[in-house]
Amino acid sequence: MTDAVQDWKHWHEQRTETVSAPYGPLALTGTHWLADYPEGHLPGIPGHWVDTPDAVLLTAAPDEGLTVDGQPLTGKVHLGADSGPVTDARVALGGRRLVVFRREGLWAVRDFDPDAAARRVFRGIDATAYDDRWAVPGRFTPYDEDRTVTVGNADGKERGLGLGGELSFRLGGVEHTLQVSVEADGSLWAVFADASSGLSSYRFRFLRPAAPEADGRTTVDFNRALLPPCAFADHFICPFPPPGNTLLSEIAAGERNLRDS
Template sequence: MSTDAQQQAAREWDHWHEERVATVSAPHGPLSLTGTHWLSDYPEGRIPAVVGHWREDGDELELTAGPEDGLTVDGKPFTGQVRLGADRGPIGGSRVAHGERRLVVLSREGLWAVRDFDPDSAARRAFRTIEATPYDPRWALPGTFRPYDTSRTVRVENADGVERGLGLGGEIAFELDGVEHTLQVAVEHDGSLWAVFADATSGNSSYRFRFLRPAAPAADGTVTVDLNRALLPPCAFADHFICPFPPPGNTLPVAVEAGERSRIDG
């Protein structure tokens, strides 16, 4: 990589890092999550921390609320009953709100939950920035994506201590200091890749695991493995996320001293 290309890549990384800090600290960013409430824990439909009555009904939830609950649905004051599917879009655009809070419907492996995002959360008020290592061209590596013949699902522990399935569509191979390494990856709807990985810094000078999201590979399978853009997972910002741990084989035996390292409060 030429000097000019390195300088451009470093400027792009600076912009990426600034955007990440802004996204994380946004009113309904990950720092605002104050609870993930599984309906299986509240069969009577009353969640102590959340107003309204929530009930599973087939492949949807049914929410019942009165005027005293102060809820809005689709931006309008709500009383009565409404059927809800899982929210897929941005948190700020979730259908149900309670004042500035957003109540997000979540579905995982047939179980339903309501997430409570509060812009006034203690974590958001305490947050200062994300500690990240400045861009280093050493960590921007050429790689190759090797798709699996059929997608695979492995059971991995999640941050809440529960095992869940993690879908994998292939692996990326890359060399670091002359040694080949591989990471198993999921393939997103847009063709981009997602890896959950750990390395020799994990739990020491960086969070216990991180995410990597390479762009979609080229037609010949080539892909850039830019470890400068290793991400902290959402559960690094709020304990109520259910991030998957790295699948077997996704712990690199080297110290990846690049990318996001930890959350800094102040």
Template sequence: MSTDLDAADAWKRWHEERVRTVSAPHGPLALTGTHWLGDYPDGQLPAIAGRWTDGGDEVVLRAAAEDGLTLDGRPFRGEVRLGADSGAASSRVALGERRLVVMRREGLWAVRDFDPGSPAHRAFQGIEATPYDAAWSVPGRFTPYEKESTVRVENADGRARGLGLGGELRFEIRGVEHTLQVTVEEDGSLWAVFADATSGRGSHRFRFLRTPAPAADGRVTVDFNRVTLPPCTFADHFICPFPPPGNTLSVAVAAGERNLVDRSSV
């Protein structure tokens, strides 16, 4: 039978892995730009070689040898059509140590620039997180909507985008029931964007909560110890969604990842 000590050790390993992932050469700290192709009709993106244009269902990249780009690890010149990458690790195009990641959101194409030498990488001192507390791991119950809904929410880059919501997650904290609207991921796990009474006052202005896939009857463990900071905490060029209406908890969730470690305090 697992104990609170086992759970605390598992949390410590999870936290250490989070720090390693975030600070990896092409992790979130490396993102130095998200360039929407619609904003650059001539195809010339800031500080990125070649010409990148919207080809409808793909991105068209044209480059000369002197641009210094590589495609699938080899020097590239000419024209190629590119689909969306799943992340920096799978990006096909690079410029030296930088990875150029093709992405698509709501039918619009963009190119992200991941640079291991980014200022955020150099400034990173760690993630401020509250040590494990069993009181913040509580039983919950998921109730799916009859039909998934989409709400428009502001994103960190100032644009509104759709956020798909598949149901409600109910749980109690200190005897008080709370509800969050959640997204159902492809593997059945749940994801919530939420704020709470600590947001902007001891924690980032919003955070992410993830749970495993619920049981057939909707039961699921809601572990706030593993609440994470959104990617836009690590780099300004992510487009994280803000919490949808109703996803601001009245309780102070003093658990999980809270902020970046303040460099001046180290």
């Protein structure tokens, strides 16, 4: 077994462990935008939740079972956005973690429950075995300035998607280009679809190439194409591919779908 195959197997095993973890994406049972609940009562979640310009104001009675920073909440607390892992969320309800976040100026609460039905029925990720034909050289060309395009999202709304440049590569003698975002650590992120999307693969997938070298060189490895979070739970907000990111070729590599059984 080559090092590349062994590395891929390890990666696949880690991905399976991550998504099926007690507070992984399969545990997400709800995303509640506070603007949709002006009365302050969220479905299935006790307490009174009110959004303010700078924080979320949470009020709870002693018998409602909410804890903040591990202590029972009685009265009021101002909550900022949780920036760490789900396990570090300040608010809990028994084994559940209630993650406060903000996007496009709107506050929301995500409900992660280790006892979620999706975790109980999870049977793994259907992924194609490693094939070095799908790992090819690529070159990143940054835009003169970052761009934002409006794309549909899995929740039916349109939002801006920031793009930092183009990633070009050749597969099977055919030149391809993807518009990509640049992450804080310099790595790249692409949302793409291909000829297999919605057929033998999920309707779109993610690709995360390593940070390019100074001359723009990086590796485009579709063996590590990822299912987006919304493949595991309907309550994630995943952007659809931007214009030009639907490849005409079939990318028969990487994560394809959730296993049925």
